[in-house]
Amino acid sequence: MAxxxxxxxxxxxxxxxxxxxxxxxxxxxxxIDVLVAGQGAQGAADAAAKLDGVRKVLLAQSDALGHQLxxxxxxxxxxxxxxxxxxxxxxxxxxxxxxxxxAAKLDVNQITDVIEIVSADTFxxxxxxxxxxxxxxxxxxxxxxxxxxxxxxxxxxxxxxTVEAVTAxxxxxxxxxxxxxxxxxxxxxxxxxxxxxxxxxxxxxSAEEFHKVIEPLADKLGAAVxxxxxxxxxxxxxxxxxxxxxxxxxxPDLYIAVGISxxxxxxxxxxxxxxxxxxxxxxxxxxxxxxDYGIVGDYKTVVPELMTALG
Amino acid sequence: xxxxxxxxxxxxxNVKVRVKPDQTGVDLANVKMSMNPFDEIATEEAVRxxxxxxxxxxxxxxxxxxxxxxxxxxxxxxxADRGILIVTDQDAEPLAVAKLLKAVIAEESPNLVVMGKxxxxxxxxxxxxxxxxxxxxxxxxxxxxLEVTADKATVTxxxxxxxxxxxxxxxxxxxxxxxxNEPRYASLPNIMKAxxxxxxxxxxxxxxxxVSPKLKVLKVTEPPKRSAGIKVAxxxxxxxxxxxxxxx
Ligand SMILES: Cc1cc2nc3c(=O)[nH]c(=O)nc-3n(C[C@H](O)[C@H](O)[C@H](O)COP(=O)(O)OP(=O)(O)OC[C@H]3O[C@@H](n4cnc5c(N)ncnc54)[C@H](O)[C@@H]3O)c2cc1C
Numbered sequence: 001m002a003x004x005x006x007x008x009x010x011x012x013x014x015x016x017x018x019x020x021x022x023x024x025x026x027x028x029x030x031x032i033d034v035l036v037a038g039q040g041a042q043g044a045a046d047a048a049a050k051l052d053g054v055r056k057v058l059l060a061q062s063d064a065l066g067h068q069l070x071x072x073x074x075x076x077x078x079x080x081x082x083x084x085x086x087x088x089x090x091x092x093x094x095x096x097x098x099x100x101x102x103a104a105k106l107d108v109n110q111i112t113d114v115i116e117i118v119s120a121d122t123f124x125x126x127x128x129x130x131x132x133x134x135x136x137x138x139x140x141x142x143x144x145x146x147x148x149x150x151x152x153x154x155x156x157x158x159x160x161x162t163v164e165a166v167t168a169x170x171x172x173x174x175x176x177x178x179x180x181x182x183x184x185x186x187x188x189x190x191x192x193x194x195x196x197x198x199x200x201x202x203x204x205x206s207a208e209e210f211h212k213v214i215e216p217l218a219d220k221l222g223a224a225v226x227x228x229x230x231x232x233x234x235x236x237x238x239x240x241x242x243x244x245x246x247x248x249x250x251x252p253d254l255y256i257a258v259g260i261s262x263x264x265x266x267x268x269x270x271x272x273x274x275x276x277x278x279x280x281x282x283x284x285x286x287x288x289x290x291x292d293y294g295i296v297g298d299y300k301t302v303v304p305e306l307m308t309a310l311g
Numbered sequence: 312x313x314x315x316x317x318x319x320x321x322x323x324x325n326v327k328v329r330v331k332p333d334q335t336g337v338d339l340a341n342v343k344m345s346m347n348p349f350d351e352i353a354t355e356e357a358v359r360x361x362x363x364x365x366x367x368x369x370x371x372x373x374x375x376x377x378x379x380x381x382x383x384x385x386x387x388x389x390x391a392d393r394g395i396l397i398v399t400d401q402d403a404e405p406l407a408v409a410k411l412l413k414a415v416i417a418e419e420s421p422n423l424v425v426m427g428k429x430x431x432x433x434x435x436x437x438x439x440x441x442x443x444x445x446x447x448x449x450x451x452x453x454x455x456x457l458e459v460t461a462d463k464a465t466v467t468x469x470x471x472x473x474x475x476x477x478x479x480x481x482x483x484x485x486x487x488x489x490x491x492n493e494p495r496y497a498s499l500p501n502i503m504k505a506x507x508x509x510x511x512x513x514x515x516x517x518x519x520x521x522v523s524p525k526l527k528v529l530k531v532t533e534p535p536k537r538s539a540g541i542k543v544a545x546x547x548x549x550x551x552x553x554x555x556x557x558x559x
Contacts, residue, residue: 067475069477070440070443070450070452071449071450074444092471093453093468093469093470093471094470094471096436096452096453097440097450097452097453098440099440100405100435100436100437100438100439100440100441100444101440101441101443101444101450102444103406103437103441103444104406104409104440104441104442104444104445105444107406108406108525109404109405109406109437109525109526110405110406110435110437110441111526112433112434112435112436112437113434122529126434126534127337127432127433127434127531128322128328128337128431128432128434129328129431129434130534131327131328131330131337131533131534132328132330132337132531132532132533132534133531133532133533133534134528134530134531135528135529135530135531135532136526136527136528136529137526137527137529138525138526138527139525139527140525175448175449175479175480175483176449176450176451176477176478176479176480176483177477177478177479178475178476178477179465179476179477179478180475180476181470181473181474181475181476182473182474182475183470183472183473183474184472184473192471196558221559229489232490233489233490238473239455239469239473239474239490240469240470240471240472240473245431245434246349246428246429246488246489248471253558254553254558254559264324264327265324271534271537274558275553275556275558276537276540277549277553283542288539288542289537289539290537290539291539291540292540292541292556293540293541293542293543293549293552293553294540294541294542294543295542295543295544295545295546295549296542302545302546305545305546305547306546306549306550308546309545309546309547309549309550310550310559
């Protein structure tokens with residue numbers, strides 16, 4: 001048995017998700033190799049080599065891989081697939097983009113968003129916005145799956161695997177090309193792995209209000225910032241803040257929802273948080289049905305009071 | 312330019328999903344069904360391409376039960392030109408759906424496929440990428456902005472951390488995210504007109520694709536329930552509680 005983990009990374013650095021996917025791979029069992037597919041990605045590869053339980057790190061580099069274009073990642077992975085029984089990618093936007101393409105090239109189904117490895121061929125995954133959990137058994141010769149990283153605890157970093165260069169698929173003959181990227185750099189923790197998340201909803205009413213209310217509270221707590229779809233659609237917060245069925249799934253120790261009603265699609269992204277706090281002026285808002293602690297009131301008075309109480 | 316839009320009939324996004332007591336699935340008897348919301352967005356985008364004069368024909372395809380005709384009618388009422396329904400009794404898995412769509416594309420030769428990024432029942436987020444793989448076409452997933460010319464599409468994609476822009480040469484598969492557009496409501500005259508539009512009825516066998524499931528569903532269960540907690544009077548009390556929980 002051998003498992004290939006496709007790393008989450010930014011070329012220079014390894015993403016937090018990788019250590020969690022390695023943890024999922026350990027539950028499957030067998031040798032675990034990590035593929036870093038990028039360009040100028042030695043930094044990410046060296047970090048991956050430190051992860052516990054990794055046999056070796058495979059480093060594939062080309063221009064097309066630098067932006068993790070699905071076509072190039074797929075061709076690279078398919079070239080390596082012969083040596084593996086399972087191929088695991090994180091449920092990041094990059095993983096969700098290329099993993100089904102890899103699965104189809106290998107003529108197997110993808111198992112999406114795995115939250116539990118029952119055995120080497122049986123997995124649990126959420127369906128219907130997390131309102132049901134499906135246990136599926138795959139008879140495919142190779143298992144291709146994306147891993148919901150919030151469900152797995154990262155492995156340690158005391159390893160010393162070797163890094164080996166492997167053949168990268170290039171851009172030659174590829175019909176997709178990178179034009180540009182707008183990635184907001186932030187000093188706040190990454191939303192998906194954060195210990196505390198403060199999210200704002202439609203109640204904010206404007207981007208200025210979102211900045212003025214949600215961000216200072218988050219910064220006081222050392223928290224990541226999230227948002228509901230309504231807040232993102234209205235332009236109060238950027239798209240990558242969205243928490244929910246079709247946004248990011250988070251499971252922090254503490255989730256504070258400010259002016260968010262608690263629609264099923266939002267709950268799908270945060271209901272596995274350890275402690276949930278809701279601030280909402282409507283005592284009947286559905287968010288209170290999942291909140292451990294609720295304050296019924298106008299956020300305009302509650303949030304400043306909370307800032308003071310936090311000292 | 313011909314645009315193909317696959318659409319799926321799913322449980323309406325407002326319906327509270329209930330798991331069947333025998334753990335074989337979720338209860339779909341007598342619940343409201345609608346077009347998958349992401350497919351509405353894809354249909355809207357295709358119709359707008361036609362209105363802009365970029366597309367000449369919009370063909371919608373659904374794979375599902377007889378009632379999926381209603382889903383196709385909804386797309387026709389929004390402005391699509393004709394439909395194809397591939398009738399299957401069981402919910403086909405993403406790979407089988409991709410294979411069926413590939414077979415349809417072999418007959419229809421569209422220049423562009425625009426489809427939803429995921430269906431809100433299975434939440435697989437896979438068919439578009441799989442279809443692109445089987446066709447060896449480029450893909451641009453999670454699109455929030457799309458510009459199409461005769462031979463290429465420029466696509467802004469929602470990614471972790473922000474937005475990415477790709478150029479893909481046509482033919483290509485694009486999958487729609489929530490912010491691509493806001494789908495229209497069909498007007499009454501357009502609903503009437505849609506009744507006269509053609510829907511071709513097919514079966515999976517017509518395309519020689521095996522749709523029997525490859526994944527065995529052992530059980531479907533309810534997620535652990537969260538119970539409602541307590542209301543606290545003010546911020547000071549809240550901070551005290553959070554400190555005693557050890558999360559601050
Ligand atoms: C296919 C699909 C996918 C979706 N995916 C997602 C997703 O991933 N994530 C997501 O979040 N949503 C998603 N949605 C949207 C979801 O259904 C809801 O529309 C959305 O979550 C509502 O956002 P909200 O709670 O901010 O807004 P609202 O529902 O409008 O709630 C605003 C809340 O603020 C409260 N409020 C107003 N003023 C104040 C005040 N002064 N002080 C305190 N409280 C106040 C109100 O009482 C209300 O409860 C999706 C929908 C669809 C159809």
